[in-house]
Amino acid sequence: MSGASETSTRICEKEGCNQPGKYRAPKAPDVLDDFYWFCKDHVREYNQQWNFFHGTTEAEMNAQMSKDKVWERETKSFVDPEQRAWSRLGIEDPHQVLGGNATQNPGRVKAGGRKLPPTERRAIEILEAKDDWTKTEIRKAYKALIKVLHPDINGGDRSQEEQLQQVVWAWDQIKQSRNFK
Numbered sequence: 001m002s003g004a005s006e007t008s009t010r011i012c013e014k015e016g017c018n019q020p021g022k023y024r025a026p027k028a029p030d031v032l033d034d035f036y037w038f039c040k041d042h043v044r045e046y047n048q049q050w051n052f053f054h055g056t057t058e059a060e061m062n063a064q065m066s067k068d069k070v071w072e073r074e075t076k077s078f079v080d081p082e083q084r085a086w087s088r089l090g091i092e093d094p095h096q097v098l099g100g101n102a103t104q105n106p107g108r109v110k111a112g113g114r115k116l117p118p119t120e121r122r123a124i125e126i127l128e129a130k131d132d133w134t135k136t137e138i139r140k141a142y143k144a145l146i147k148v149l150h151p152d153i154n155g156g157d158r159s160q161e162e163q164l165q166q167v168v169w170a171w172d173q174i175k176q177s178r179n180f181k
């Protein structure tokens, strides 16, 4: 679509550019004997636009553009940016697809990468544990938190009672879970 001509003495036709216009580019797809003359950078830029629109009818372009709009709206409904990233790859549920041993997730990897019920996930967070810990290990973390939070043990400070209740609830979830050894 374009070629260099060392003999040309023209100036690049891109507005504001003073480089020698050594490269020619046809003015329109169906006008192949009338050329613009550009410098190397601007002939490349021109060709990129050309390639983008070439062979695409206006109707197809409009369809493509409205599809982009729909796509945008669809992706906005995902709250989680990680999930949105995966959905761009056509994967709607990365944890489901990748399974319990997923180590390939390029996004935020949760410790162990296990699929847990939300209650157990939350419980693990509350207990400041990791989801690949055993019940014995998590119990240790639980005990340590109780020690800090329980008014009978921490000298009557009741200000952390709510947190204590959460910790007790959390251990309850893990205790009866089959997801932990």
Ligand SMILES: [Zn+2]
Pocket: 012, 013, 014, 017, 018, 019, 038, 039, 040, 041, 042
């Ligand atoms: Zn130029």
